[in-house]
Amino acid sequence: MKPRWLAWPLAALLAACGGGGGPSDDSGCTGSCATSNPQRLEVADVQRVIAQAVDEADARGALATIAVTDRVGNVLAVFQMTGADPALTVRSGRNTGTGLDGLTDVVPSSLGAIAKAVTGAYLSSEGNAFSTRTASQIVQDHFNPKERDQPGGPLFGVQFSQLPCSDLTLRLADATSAGPKRSPLGLSADAGGFPLYKAGTVVGGVGVIADGVYGLDLDIRGNDSDLDELIATAATAGFDAPQDRRANRITAGGLSLRYSDVGQSQTATGGRSTLTFAQASAQGSLLSVSGYYLAPAIGTGTRFGQAESGYQPSTVPAFADLDAFELVNGAPRFPPIAGTDGLLTQAEVTSVLRNALLNANHLRAQIRRPVGSLMRGTVSVVDTSGVILGVLRTRDAPVFGTDVSLQKARSALFFSSPTLGADLNAAGSVSYFIPDLGTATTPPVSFADYATALSAQLSPATLTGGFAFGARSIGNVARPFFPDGVEETGPGALSKPFARWSPFSTGLQLDLVYERIVQHVGFVAGLGVPDVGVGCSGPPAPALGFATTVPAKLDNGLQIFAGGVPIYRGNTLIGAVGVSGDGIDQDDLVAFLGVDGAARATGTLGNAPRALRIDTLDVPGGRLRYVQCPQAPFVDTDAQNVCQGK
Structure with a gap:
């Protein structure tokens, strides 16, 4: 049974909004509150968040660095208590001595706090609240x-996104x-970063560094009493x-x-702090952070979904019936355009984006509440040089995507490129x-060693x-075990052996951008x-001891979990599409069926x-996966195995 695209009423895509930004059981918001009842962090809100953190830290005899951002990553304030550690140690707990570990x-501790705040804000939406x-x-x-x-984890590798060198993210200097x-360290896996909500919608994030370690929890079988998390909770x-x-949930x-x-009941202040920002200021001060925040001004957040936030309803007529959103900075940033290589036409790019959102708008979400909500995500199309040809989003998609x-x-x-081997060989090396x-x-x-492997x-x-290769296929060979998860085996070709692997040292993914991250840290650290x-x-920058040339096709870094496929015309590679924002099977489906739908609409392109x-390749350990779609994915049809045979 085919999905009833045209029969699906627009009203079903828009949910009613409820009130309450506190710890209510259900805010009633499912995606529309940010635009129907716009919210933002005010200066007084930021001051309150900081004062509550300072009060909790003081009650525990701790000295903290605290960062607050809005939903799109603008750093509204960084506060450092007097005597707090100015710098942190990156430690996975695995003692690998490789990568950032x-x-x-x-x-700088401020960078850890900012990365945590960004993570809480970027991973969350009206349908899900995720923390570090x-x-x-x-x-x-x-x-x-x-x-x-x-x-491996479903978002294995997401920590190396939002990179300081990304050509998509914007900067304070803009x-x-x-x-x-951008985020200075990518996304954080160190407890102590949460989203902030008002009236049921995400308005920002808070991040705290007080223990001097930027790490992660290797064993989740028990409950921790983590200092950073306690202060951030307060x-x-x-x-x-x-x-x-x-x-x-x-x-x-x-x-x-x-x-x-x-929870708040475990904090020393019990969620009832009365410390004012003026009183908190006696215990520290606002801290300028190069490239992110200029003290002493405290910023006001943006209203998500309004042009000021960089996200607004799409102005492209072809998307008018999709409840779609676009990126904007004065003018739309990535409306559909033709490929710079002369392969994909503007009409074809438009069709891929449109068909991807048609599927997303009927797809049952994996990571959103309430159960039965629609998938929310972002779709990007590139040409064979990696140039952005279009970016389109559903309503309330998490920003990280x-x-x-x-x-x-x-x-x-x-x-999937015919120059893969040459590009890796030309990338040089990293120390x-x-x-x-x-x-x-x-x-x-040597990056040539990855090509050889x-x-x-x-x-x-x-x-x-x-x-x-689909993005899922790349992930299959980018894990420390191949096949994935089987510890008695060696690593995938793009990973490090497990003894030298950690989430701070993933293999090819980090190695390609390691020097860029380190250079940025050096810049901020003065x-x-x-x-x-x-x-x-x-x-590379030889004067800094650098030797890595990042391939131009990867101008915002490599990603190693599912949700992207190449686009072909016959046997010729002509571009690619990527999707992110929900479960990885949902991302795969939207990308794969987006191309399939465009193939049916245009007759001029298709999946590989x-x-x-x-x-199709038999290898020791079993075949790689190309895509994997949910079995019964849509909310308005009982169709099953919808990717099979395509």
């Missing part, structure tokens, strides 16, 4: 962590309130996520997610600065465009190095021919 007393503890659960080598023979803004009083939207793969190991959808499109393109940024202290890792593990033809440029690609797809 082990950087000691060099990363949620992130920790879903980015590790097993899901759940410590459960042997289980695959002098605009529009988002999404900070959210009055801006708590609705109980029914929190991660612990949501399942993935049959497993309940985690939101927080503590904006950058990630583009990463997925570019990653599927990169690995790690452990324990500080003085001198690279590890032997260089991929050729050996799969086929030499993978390096010359002989196979089409070490006399320039900030990274817009776009992660470009030549079946014979080219990497899931």
